Each structure stands twice: as structure tokens, then as C-alpha cells.
Amino acid sequence: MQAPTPEATGHPRAPLGFTGTLNSIEAMHRLPVWIRGDFYRALELARRFNDLVVKPMSGEVDLKVMEDNDYLPRDFLKKANEWGLFTLWIPKMYGGKGMNMLSLYPFMEEVSSACAGLANLIGAHYLGVSVLCSSCNMDITNRVLRDVVKENDRGRPCTISLAWTEPDAGTDQVQAPLLPGAKVRTQATKTAGGYVVNGSKVFISSGHLSTWHMLICYEDVLKPADTIVMLAVKTGMRGFTFGHKERKMGQKACVASELIFEDCFVPDENVCFDREQVRRLGITARQAGLKLIDMFPAVTQPGVAAISTGIARAACEAAVRYAAEKKVAGKALINHEWVQLVIADLYRNAVSSRAIYMEATYAAGLLSMIRLLFNKAIFYLTLVTPGWFFTLFVSPLFRLGIVSHVYRKMNFEMTSPEDERHMSGLGSLTKFTCSDLAMLNCSLALDLMGADGTRHDLGAEKLFRDAKLLQIYEGTNEVNRINLFSRHIAQVMPGVGVFEQGSGGER
Amino acid sequence: MRIEAHAMHNGELEAFNDLAESFAKKELLAHVHEREFPYALDAAEAVEAARKAGLLSVNLPEEWGGTGLDASVLAGMLSRISAVDAGMAGILFTHAAALEIISAAVDRGDCAEVCRLVSGREGSPLAFQVYGGPGEIELPAVAGEGVNQLSGRLPLVALGRMARHAVVPGARPGGEKFSWYLVDLSLDGVKKSDPVLTLGMQACQAVDIELDAVPALLLGAEGQGGAYFRTMQARMSAGAAAISLGIMEGSFREALAYARQRWQGGRYLEEWSGVRMMLARMAVQIEVSRCCLAGCGIAGNGAAFGGEGSALAAALHISELACAATSEGVQLLGGNGYMKDYGQEKRMRDARQARCLLGMGGLRMMSFIGTIMEEARA
């Protein structure tokens, strides 16, 4: 009898690649040493921002939205803008202050430890920025981001949202294998000088508060995977209106909006990505489109993980504070051994969570779509070059089509499939692990605090409501688990497919 | 005499449960969210309907004009109501728990005053610190002989706003033991906060109360508070477990219905084996919880009552399962699960709140093992 082939048994044909996850060791010598200081500067900034802005507002905004779901925390946006937070992490070449993007993660952790909802108003903006950058269309990226900088400099908060999810298509859209069959409805029809968009988007974080919206839609809704279009839509454009605001369980400060498009004309100059733009790349429109939607989560999901870590930490801190103050049977709760065991777990979860997302942070600097910014030569050159130099001499070059073409080629064609797989899987792993740990910590903390944990005025219950969202947005945790399996495990296992390929489902 | 669930025919028990279910559907379903913060409606109307349906007197002794059923019968009813609105179940639970303290404390032959106060046909439900247990709640100080006067803070008194009377603990300064008292909340010296916003079961509004030398009626013997609490806890733990079970059942039903009609990835959600596994986990948690409750003599199938400890253990275990299951219930609806347009996020909050019924979980665990160890020593 013949021995079964590896293909037939599905045995791995290569090791599962755990060694590929030692990003921090690689980062030690490949990333510029300057970023270390940036991390501390970002943390210091976040702590001051928390003390002066976030903490005094957090509970109040949460309550206001509960009382009036139409309330929008514009004051916070104004403050965040005064602190320069909407432009601090925009690269210098696009007119921003150019703080290294990796330092955004610890910043998000710190602010989220005070309020995940308010933090997400900043996070959602950088999600929009990342998606815009992932289009690799340097002309429109430059124009939109410079507009953001200009408006913010004038004291008018200007942020970007990502508009992707539709009423009938959530998970469908975020996973490449599912996109071909997705029931999407937001259609961009090519017309003279641009696209006409019809359809709607839901759950869009910070939608009502944003000026720009990165709209991902489709030329042919029956062939979404082949016809992805990304448009930069500005609030106020004809045919574009806001619908209802969702009544959410938590993260109430960060409005989740419905965006409605009725014959909304978007001019060619606002087209970030479409089939035409990638025609001359050496890959098909489908390959390019799927790469696009695969690329940015690797950068944005560690952000969700950082928010998660902030909550996990806050839950630990709330439990410790409470246990130190609360007397039970005549003795401080914290002096009961069983409580100390719980607190050790809370602390362990927060620290582990940070270690995990920092690993993904290093990987983003080494392998993701922003890796070029962390090439030592480019990094230091950018650091010492004044902003006006980019405005006067570099910015005009972005208008040349060839610049975007070359940049796209580097990102879409020349990224190794191994790196792509690694980053995509790692993004997923980071997102679902840290958000699960955040939920776990909130549950442990509430268990420890008993009824006091459920009081709004003591703050811990808000953490619990806020944390649950982390398991849902940026792809549900289940789908991210499948993506991790697909990218890090199935990839080296012949004959193993995901999304029940060929099985027709378990009926 | 009290009639316990296992002493009743299945048919009789079912009739009580059906009563609760039809009450929930008729009186509660349409306005569940409006009884939540910021309170478009308060719960008074629903409470009045519950009173008319006899739900406030299920465990009120017959000789005081009640139905005289054991709290275990109430548990089945609470689970049906919780599947629709755990907040309302919380109201019934609070009142029933206060009644159980009174029943445990008061000799019925000599209780004319208490009987008059709690059995009035027009009477409002009783307020009670339903989320606290001994050792964790602050005790107001008791002064005076003959007429007892209470001073101090009572945090999170459920129904404190709507109730006329509250069952509250108190202790004499320096005394080691505490007692229970009935306090008229309309008296001078009673200061109530605005409703405390709680994570879940918001229809069952709680307030913080400050007492300043408020006259109070001692319930039972002085210094016996701990014993009365344990009796109440043994009787009401099944009710607490039942609330958690009801919440879980509601969550499962909504998740199952959603999975059958939500199309994602080229098929209905229910056809993904990953989704089925999540549903299966919830279903197993519910079945296990039902078995636990049946073991406490709740299911009306005549199963033997496992003693005080079993209900306490069931409440601890089932409330934990409910927290996990309701989180999964939100997850199964994706983004919609997080929104108030669906019932799942409320259930997830309610399940957390229900876990605090009758005290901090950790302390209940400690007292549970304490009892077992004492028995082992004896």
C-alpha cells in the first residue's frame, strides 16, 4: 500500500512559521532607534491629554449620549485639534507633523485607558488616514491630508472616516474569499468626469463628525471583488447625506453613523482607487482590489488591540483601586488572598495584551504598507527635512501619475506574499486576542467589584460596555480567527481551505 | 404553610409559569426599552399590572392575604419574565426577597403591624438592597430602646424610589451582629438620591438613601440578621438563578432567529459551522442551567430539593454562564447585536447585573465553602 502523500493527509508541508513572529528581535536592529523616544513622547502627551481633557469629559459625554442620542462631542474634537492630534501622525510629506506612526499605538492605549469612546474619535480618524494611504494614490492622499492639516490649523476639526460596512454586508466585505458573493448595494457608476454613487453605509465610526469619508464601493455590485472603487467623499457633496445615529451599548462618545448616497457625483480627482488606475500594474483588478482591502487592517488592527489594552489596563486599575478602598468583613478587600489572585490575572492580561500588540507594531514597521517610512535612511532624512521643503518641492511631484504608479507597484506588486500573509494573520491575531483579553478583564473586574462595579458613577461598567465593541468592529473576532488560520496555518497545509470551501456547509 | 415547587403538580406549576409569560408578553414586551435609562416610562404601570396579576404576592404568606407559595415557585415565573425583561423580574425579585426576610424574621402570630404594612392590597412593593450581602454593605447605626432609630447610608436600594417601605439592615455601634428593620421611606429624615444609573436591570431603579434618626420597626429578634439573610438567600437563590436563565433563553432565541435570516458569505449564518458552534455553546449552557435549576426543585418535575447549598451554587454557576452566553448572543448578531434596536445588548448588561443579586460573587463563594467546611467539621 502506498504511503499517503502529504497532500492527501493535509499534513503541513512546511513548519507553521512560529519563528516568523519574532518581530521585536528583528526590529531591534532594523528600525530607527529614534522611534524609542517617540514612544515615550507619545505616552507623555497622552497622559497630559488624559488629565486635562479626557478624564474630565469621559463620564459626562457617556451620560449625555445616553440622555440624547443626537449629542455629538464637538468640544472634544475641538480640544483634540488644539492639541494637534489629528495631524500629529500625518506624514510630513503630506503636510502633517510626521510623528512616527508606530507611536500612535501606545498613545491610543493610554487615551483608551481613560475613555475608549473618545479615543476612538482619534482612532477612527487614523483608520481613515490609513485607508486613504493604502490606496497608494499619492496625489489624492496628498490633497486630502493637506486639506485636513489646513482646516485643523484654522481651528476647524477635520477628520476622516472609513465608510465600508453596509446593512447587508459586514463580514462579507472584510474577507477576500467572501467578497465575490457579498450582497453589497453601494454602487459607483462610471460617468463623464467621475462616478455617481447610490447606496448606503452603516455603523460608520465618527461619520457625522468627519469631513472626509473613505468610501469603499463597487462598480458592479454583482462582481464586487473585481470592481472595488475607493472614493474620497467630502461632507456637503451633493447627493451625500447623513442618516440615523446608532443607539449603541458603549463607546458612546464615538457616533456610529449611517451614510446615504443618492446620485452622489464624485469627480475623478477624488477617485483614490479603481480598475482604471491599476490597469497597468502587472496584476489583475481583482488581485489589486483584494490586496487593498488586505493591506490596511495589518496596520489598523494593532490600533484596536491598543485600545483593548487600554481598557484591560483600566479594568485592572479600577479593580485595584476598589479593592484597596473596600472593606469586606472588616478587612480591606485587597488583603484577601483570593482577591490578590484575581488581581494578578488582571495585571497579567493587561501586560500580555500590550506585549502582543507591540509585537504587531514592530511588524508593521518592518513589513507593512508603512514600512518605507521606517527605512533608516528615509526616516532620518524626513526627520531633519523641514516641512516647507516637502510642501514646496515634494508635494508637486505627487501630482505626476508616474509617482503613484511606482509607489503602487512597490506596495501591490513587490511586497512578498510571505510578508503579506504574515502581516494579515498577525493583525487578526492581535485584534482578537487583545479584545478578548479586554473583555475578560472587564468581566473579572466587575465580578470583583460586585454591585459597585455596575454603577455608572464609579466608572467600571462603562469599560465593560466599551470593550464589547472591540470584539465586533474591524472584522468580528470569529472572522479574524479564520483569517489567522487561513494565513498562518492553512497556507502551509495542502488541501485545507477556509470558509467551508466545497463542503457546502454543515447542514 | 408554604407550598414548594416539588410538592405541586406539573400542571399547576405550568399554570403559574404561563401566567408569568402571558403577563410578560402583554404588559412588558412593547415598552422594554422605554423602562430603561433615560426612562421614557417609569415602571410604575407595569408594577401595578403585576400587582393586579398577583405577582407581588406569590410568596406572601396565605395568612397575610398572599398566595403562600414557596419562593422556588416564583423562580419559574421569574425566568419567563426575564426572557422578556429582566428589569421587571428584578422588581419582583426585590420585593420577594424583602418578603422572605420578613417571613424568616417575624413570628406570624405576633406580627399585626408588619402584616398590615406589607399585605395591603394597595401597597407598593418593598425596597431592598438586593445586590448586597452581609459583610459588604455598610450598616446604618441603630440608636434608641423601644423605638429604634436608624442613621447612616444605604447604597443602591432597589425600588427605593417607588416603594413606601424598605427592609434594611442596621447594627448597634460596637455590636458585632446586625438586625433587619422595616423603614417607612416617606418619613422625615429619609433622603433619597436620584436614581442610580446601573449597568443593567434598569427598570428596577435603585437609589442611595441617607437616614437621619429615622424610626424603624425591628423585624424578628435583634442580632439575628445574618441568620434571616441566610434563610432568605437559600430561598431566593433559585430565583436569582432563574433570572439569569431567563435572560440566556431570551438571548438564545434572538440569536437563533437572527442566524436563520441573516445572509452572510453566500449563505445564512446558521449554515456556517462556526456559527452553529456558538449557538451550540449557548444551547448547552442553557440546558445545563435548566438541569441545575431542576435539581433545586424548580422545574416542577418533582426532582429532589438539594438543600440550601444547591440553590446558592446554581445561582453562582448559572449567572456566570449567562454572562458568557449573552456576550455570545451579542456577538452572533455582529454590529446589530451592539445596538439598542435589538435585545441582545440589554441582555448582556442584565446578565452582569443579575450576577450581583444577593451579593458579590466572590463573597458568596466564600460563604458557600464556609458552610461546607463547617458541616464537614461537625
Ligand SMILES: Cc1cc2nc3c(=O)[nH]c(=O)nc-3n(C[C@H](O)[C@H](O)[C@H](O)COP(=O)(O)OP(=O)(O)OC[C@H]3O[C@@H](n4cnc5c(N)ncnc54)[C@H](O)[C@@H]3O)c2cc1C
Ligand atoms: C459601533 C461600530 C462601529 C463601526 N465602525 C465602522 C467603521 O468606522 N467603518 C466601517 O466600515 N464599519 C464599521 N463597523 C462595522 C463592523 O466592522 C462590522 O459590524 C463587522 O465587520 C461585522 O459585520 P456585521 O455587523 O455585518 O456582522 P455579520 O457579518 O452579520 O456577522 C454576524 C455574526 O456572524 C458571524 N459570521 C459571519 N460570517 C461568518 C462565517 N463565515 N463564519 C463564522 N462566523 C461568521 C460573525 O462573526 C458574527 O458573529 C462598525 C461596527 C460597529 C458596531
